[in-house]
Amino acid sequence: MIAEKQYIELYEQCRGMINEHSAALLNEPREQAYNDFCHLGFPTQKLERYKYTNVAEAFAPDYGLNLQHIDIPVNPYEVFRCDVPNLSTSLYFVVNDRFYDKVLPKASLPDGVLVMSLAEAAIKYPHLIEGRYGRLARSSKDGLNALNTMFCQDGLFIYVPRNTIVERPLQIINILRADVDLMVNRRVLIVVENGADVKLLFCDHAIDDHQFLATQVSEVYVGENAHLELYELEETHVKSHRFANMYVDQQRSSTTTIDNLTLHNGMTRNRTDVTLSGEYAETKMYGCVVADKQQHVDNNTLIDHRVPNCQSTELYKYVLDGEALGAFAGRVLVREGAQKTTSQETNANLVATDTARMYTQPMLEIYADDVKCSHGSTVGQLNEQALFYMRQRGIPLDEARMLLKFAFVGEVLDSIRLEPLRDRLHYLVEKRFRGQTMEQREQCQIHSSIAESRERKTEGQLSKCEGCKLCK
């Protein structure tokens, strides 16, 4: 419990300050979370769901925390110009763990839709938060949930009332910004009520050349007949560590699409748990990982079929280069009585170098006798014959490799239903693969963006993140 010690001590010393800069509803479960964390500690690699990531090691360094919520004097809207003509979204920012509300998008949301600070919502709309906050993400079940609940002071709240259709996708840009190595504990609560429909796009960026450690716990409630599309795109940098736990609860006849894309990162651990609580609900879960250098991406999912007649599809694809480490463990659980379940789980991986490693573990656990379920995984290399064919046509080896990798993840990108986003992501992924070729010439786009950000910082401005091409 060495890595835990500093967090336990920090909490004991600062609980007053933490509470002071948060809201009562968020403070309520804090002590219990503290007890849970003292008891659980960080998840160890002996736990089945944390086999591939050494959590304690990532949390061992001494990170700064902004517990007093000292304001960062920036206006992200001034530096992030969203002028992509086809991808018209309502754009919001979360800087570290705080919702940026000094300027808000002009386009108004349908009546009753809320996109706001979680702490503020806990004060203004306690009835919407109570009974939901901490119900899916139990601090007693996971040390990271406990840590996040202990320290989180704010985050994001999205609420879509009954039968409300939000036409324009909501785009939320999470920015990691600091002048020292920083730890951020962000909390997200999403409520999509019965019959509502919303599309969310989260983009994670880190804009300063510091070590970042971000924990994020999201709880997502999808009501009866509600539809949610949730896209998450991580484009941070090699010094970022992301630990994200997402819990989704789906009611009868609801549909959810979750697309998780990791294009640039340092260490990433995504846990995604979906519970199908109502019959005829449908879940589609997709993931795409592009990693090289010493990047680490661990996706761990659970789809829990609790009731009959639900459907789930899962497809994760990884392309690993350099000395990257990828892990995918996906468990599909079909509980007793969950008859007529259909489920398909696929994980396909391309390991392009001898030094990259992939761990894959598709799991299917069935306690009902009338179901249609399949699962499978592959790990392979680039097709040598195809490479030679392309070279014979004059396509240089690097380019041929890029085309094959791009083709490989294309299947996941094509699953994106928002057409402008799909086109944009095709472009970003291609650029990412081309970036690797560039890096061989010591000219990585992230490096240059950091250099750029340093230059801009001298002007006392929030620097523009090269990663946020979605808004350029």
Added chain:
Amino acid sequence: MLEIRDLHASINGKEILKGINLTVNDGEVHALMGQNGAGKSTLSNIIVGHPAYEVTQGSIMFNGQDLLAMAPEERAHAGIFLSFQQPVEIPGVSMNNFMRAALNAKRKAQGLEPIPATEFLKLMRERRRIVELDSKLANRSVNEGFSGGEKKRNEIFQMAMLEPTFTILDETDSGLDVDALRIVAEGFNKLRKPETSALVITHYQRLLDYLKPDIIHVLINGQIVHTGGPEVATMIENEGFDQFVKES
């Protein structure tokens, strides 16, 4: 154009080519005939630089350049094209992107700018007609789900796009019905120019009836044992390869 001198080559330590000498001049079409396993495909693979084959002795000069010192893509840029015996399927890579990448790589090697999009599409349309290739195929992934005939037509289509100076047809006639064979052969003939040359590998006379090669070589057991005019094809058609086996 192409000058092969005393070429010895092996794969996995097994010697396949045992001293090939072959000269192809500008504008000539040569045919290479021989039994299965004689080394025909090995020779074509070595000319285009397939990494699985090892050249143990000899040289290949192409327009004065040492071909064996060049990467496969450099050989392509220099004007060498192989119509594969078994074209590879590349799922997820569209014909359009593939062709654009190939064409632009060649242009880059020549110091030219990438081809403008409209010009590229126009060229694709125009060249498709040469082999009567369905426009739908162009929007699909490279060779994926193509029939045997479509794959071969697609090879000639790519040749039409890239305009090589030296083309190797490696059993382009295999697996083709008579109509497809005619389309492929006529397509090839339309693309011939006084300065372009070709090496045609085949078992049968039918393709050669269309292509009318100037010179025919017979390859037996890794060596060229006989070289002659168009009449060689008729000799093989009538009496098989045995006559040359005895000769060697």
